[in-house]
Amino acid sequence: MxxxxxxxxxxxxxxxxxxxxxxxxxxxxxxxxxxxxxxxxxxxxxxxxxxxxxxxxxxxxxxxxxxxxxxxxxxxxxxxxxxxxxxxxxxxxxxxxxxxxxxxxxxxxxxxxxxxxxxxxxxxxxxxxxxxxxxxxxxxxxxxxxxxxxxxxxxxxxxxxxxxxxxxxxxxxxxxxxxxxxxxxxxxxxxxxxxxxxxxxxxxxxxxxxxxxxxHKLDYAATLNCLGVLYFHLPKADTNSAMENYSNALSIRRQFYGNEHKDVGTTLNNIGRVHYIKGEYDLALVHYLEALRIRRSLLGKNHLDVAATLYNAGQTFHQKGDLSKALKYYKEFMRITVPKLGQNHRDVAIMLKCMAQIYHEQREYEKALTLYGEALSVGRAALGMHAEVASTLNKMGNLFYERGDFDAALEKYQEGLSVERAVLHSLHPNITVTLTNIGQIHKQRGEYSAALKLYKEALDIQVKSLGETHPSVAVTLSNMGLIHYQNKSYSKSLDIYQEALRIRRDAFGEDHLDVASSLNSIGLVLFKLGLHQMAMQSFLESLRIRRSLLGDAHRDVAIILYNIATIHLERGDEEEAMKCYKETLRVERAALGPDHSDVVLTLQYTAQVHRQRGELEEALDCYNEVLRIQRKNSTESADAAIARTLNNIANVYLQQGSAKQVVSTMSEATRIMKQTGENPDELRLTGFHKYGFAVLFPENAAAA
Structure with missing residues (x-):
């Protein structure tokens, strides 16, 4: 040496x-x-x-x-x-x-x-x-x-x-x-x-x-490290080349320095980032935490390189779902950086957004909104019109969307879109995400023409930037197909869904979850067009793919089973419908728990089939289970859904000829409806509810 x-x-x-x-x-x-x-x-x-x-x-x-x-x-x-x-x-x-x-x-x-x-x-x-x-x-x-x-x-x-x-x-x-x-x-x-x-x-x-x-071999190691950094930062990261260069650099540096040197810490930190981008979070943490120990030991607890590794480790804990540890590391990052860089610094804005995301994921919406607001203020002060500011606006929009405050969500999305159009290339993917989010709000409001216009604009950007056969194009086509489906334009919907299916099969092959999703959507449209046999074939192929990839205890498998049961009912094959509903219940309870809203829906249609077949005790058992779940899950003393279930129970009692139970049950249902402020005349003692399909609608807007 x-x-x-x-x-x-x-x-x-x-x-x-x-x-x-x-x-x-x-x-x-x-x-x-x-x-x-x-x-x-x-x-x-x-x-x-x-x-x-x-x-x-x-x-x-x-x-x-x-x-x-x-x-x-x-x-x-x-x-x-x-x-x-x-x-x-x-x-x-x-x-x-x-x-x-x-x-x-x-x-x-x-x-x-x-x-x-x-x-x-x-x-x-x-x-x-x-x-x-x-x-x-x-x-x-x-x-x-x-x-x-x-x-x-x-x-x-x-x-x-x-x-x-x-x-x-x-x-x-x-x-x-x-x-x-x-x-x-x-x-x-x-x-x-x-x-x-x-x-x-x-x-x-x-x-x-x-x-x-x-x-000098240490200079050689430095060059290897630099090559690793560049391979990592390429638009499409070459993680294998990055890791090879980092590993060789680390070996040389440890040979000359041992473990206790700042350059060793730097290389460990860089290696951690490669593991992170590959989704190897446990390996990333091993390298980050060792780099953190070295940097704290040699540089002190308040050095900015220590802060960088704290950020990386916190980000990794965040991805692993360990939100408390992530928040701890994020706060430590803030303790170091704010005195050194100032409050109005871009990295402070980024960290405030990261902390807000944790509270957002924990559904602590007020804390999240406060931090998003601070991140937005700091970001604007540090960066002005910048993509990072647009990202914060979009995340605020997502939060408002999840809360059902569509007006506030729309305002934030539109602000974010304005920033993105000012600072990003006109074909940047973030613009398509924001256009899609705005379209989602219009769809939720039933403003289908406005939603379609936004989806078409997003599609045009994707086709120009990615090509006509990119999987992202299929996602936007699927959104457009759903709009046409909800607008009862079934032929247009079918054409669009089939184009999305073609793109996905070409991109992924036959056995892929996105292919299964397109097949399910096509099955829904075919059923609406009265093509029941073709719909059944589409559902069965979707079921085969989902079972092979997800197993027998996944919500998406239950959704297909539910839709297959609906076709059996339409054909009058109640026996097969009942088998599918029972299998759906088994999967839903395993995947979601016994008190999930999906379980309630399946129990309701299972009860309906029992009623149609004259199996009244079995129907009562199902409705009473629905009533138990609804009462357990309801936060209101008066709930119209509970009243409607009581109405269904009263109808079964009516079929049984149990007049006393009919009167008492209907009286309770009427009382609840009045308490909710809804019209009790909605309750009836005749007929059955029409069955329907399970359609997966997006629960959350896409994140920019």
Missing amino acids: QNDTPSMTTHVPLEVSPVERLPACGHFDDPLVSLSFLNNQGVYYLQKADFKKSIGSFQHALQLLGQRFDPVRIAALGCQDDSCSDPACDSKTCDCGVSRDSYIYQRREYDEGMHHFGEPIQMDMETLSSISSNDEAAIVVFYNIGQLCLLRHKDEEATECFARALYLARSCTRDSPVSPVAILHNIGYIQYRNIELEKALSTFRDALQAFRPTS
């Missing part, structure tokens, strides 16, 4: 001005000494953030070397105004984007290990001994100006400086005073933070190829 070649760019920060270390003035006759003085003076002022003096020193060094750099541009580097108004952002465009679920990365507060060669180079004795020409000396100066440009958010100028340094370094007949690997790292880092990921990937691959057998 001690024999390992030191990195070319390693240096100890200056503690005193280089002027205090200069030789006597007579020695300045040596141009190399003058050059080293100017370079080191520039480095000193750069480390002191005195950019005007720093660039002045570097400019004089270039003049001494006979190198030119645009004087207007170089003078601008010394100005005190940054090109980026957000000090938290490393990108000159301030549009860092959202990188999967780890939004807080790709900015300089949190370390992914991407800027390994981030220090300027002094011309010490070792460096001077490797310089034999003006061009070789210029490599160092251009490299240092590039570092200054990076700090000033002048990425174009930084790239130019590093490119000139790279050209000169590759032209050297012997080892360059600055490694081409270090220069390539900085060029790749600029490309990365400007979200030019493919370019950055190519640059870091070049850096890997530039290593020699004598190169």
Whole structure:
């Protein structure tokens, strides 16, 4: 370990001005000494953030070397105004984007290990001994100006400086005073933070190829880590390549550092993110918690890298459904970041939204709304019109939708859509989600034309951006098919559902739950068209798929059984209908519990069949079980549903000729109806309720 070649760019920060270390003035006759003085003076002022003096020193060094750099541009580097108004952002465009679920990365507060060669180079004795020409000396100066440009958010100028340094370094007949690997790292880092990921990937691959057998192995590990980060952040993450590079980097770093080093913690944290994106949450937590331990031990409990890992671990607990632990980690993240970054920071807004989501999932709607409101306020202050603001608005819309407050939900969705259209590409998938959510509200209100218009707009975006055969197109077609079904336009509905089925079969094959869903929808339409045999075939194929994929104790299996029973009833085959209803009850009770509303519905139709067959005691048993569940689940002392069940029971007593029970039961039903404010004349002692189908309607709006 001690024999390992030191990195070319390693240096100890200056503690005193280089002027205090200069030789006597007579020695300045040596141009190399003058050059080293100017370079080191520039480095000193750069480390002191005195950019005007720093660039002045570097400019004089270039003049001494006979190198030119645009004087207007170089003078601008010394100005005190940054090109980026957000000090938290490393990108000159301030549009860092959202990188999967780890939004807080790709900015300089949190370390992914991407800027390994981030220090300027002094011309010490070792460096001077490797310089034999003006061009070789210029490599160092251009490299240092590039570092200054990076700090000033002048990425174009930084790239130019590093490119000139790279050209000169590759032209050297012997080892360059600055490694081409270090220069390539900085060029790749600029490309990365400007979200030019493919370019950055190519640059870091070049850096890997530039290593020699004598190169510093820790620098090699840093390059592997950077490649892993880039594979992870690609629009379609290459998780296998990311993991391979991270694992190799971790192995080298542990070999040299042991377990207790910040770079080991960084790599562990990065590996955790790969496991997270693959849905391997337990493995992700193993790496996150070890990274957290190392970072707390070495950096202290209040470091922003500690906060980053807290965020990641909390997010993983959130995905696992351990909401209390997730909330604990989120709150710790806030404790660290708010004092360091300020209340009005984008990451504070993101965390407030994450915390709100936990309360939202726990149905603590008031707490959730308060935090969503804070997230929205902070997000607007930190970001203005931004996709993150739109996301918060959409989540607020979802909450109002779940509460049945469609007016408030519509307002938030429309606000979110306005932001998305202002800041996102016109074909961005988030816009289709919001259009679908708004369409869902219009559908719930029975405003079918308005809903269809929104679904068609969403469909147009999906077809243009994804192609006509993408599974997301099938989802929107299914929404449109349901609208036509509810509007009794059965032929249109059938055409649309069949197109959705074709797309899903082509995309997924025969045995897929989405295929089963389309078959169920087609069966419903065929029944309405009077094509009972074809409907039965569609339902049976859907049942086969769902049983094979979900087992015999799943709600979706029960729904198909229920629909099959309905066809049997329509055909007059009460025996087969009864078998299906009993099987439906078995599945529902196993999947949902004995007191679920689906159980109530199936019991009601089972009782109806018993009545039609004259099996009155069995009918009474079913209705009494319905009554028990309704009374248990009802929060109101007077419930119209209970009154209607009593009405059904009275009808059975009427068929039995039990006049006393008819009178007492109907009296109670009438009393309850009056208490609810509904018309008691609705209750009748004749006829049966018409049976119907089980149709799965979305319970929640889609999340943006």
